[in-house]
Amino acid sequence: MRDLLRAEDHSVMLGLLAPERVAAFLLEMNSRLGVNGEITLPMVQNDIADYLGLTVETVVREISKFSDEGLLRRNGPGWTRRLSVRRPERLLTMLPRLSALDLPPISDPVIQKMFSS
DSSP, rough: OHHHHHHHHHHHHHHHHHHHHHHHHHHHHHHHHHHHTTEEEESSSSHHHHHHTHHHHHHHHHHHHHHHHTTTEEESSSSSSSEEEOHHHHHTTTTTOOOGOOOOOOOOOHHHHOOOO
């Protein structure tokens, strides 16, 4: 059932603007693979772009913009697959309600630990 919801959400996501698509992807990866906001993306930038229906340049630009805005941190120079999602609630506000992205609330201690670095 969860896979069906993800497939449906992916179809909806393809109708979103580029920033919304990248935000949804980062939130999904954080939900599935993240540990305290730290994620290692399972795909290279070309694969992410293909998955999101965007160009590589657009994906890199959106991730750079999110990093500049303090929503995430790139854990390495230039393009890196290792990211820290610093403001998941702000990324979430960019999106329409997608069922597979109904994330549990993050507790205050976890938030404090995430932002204490």
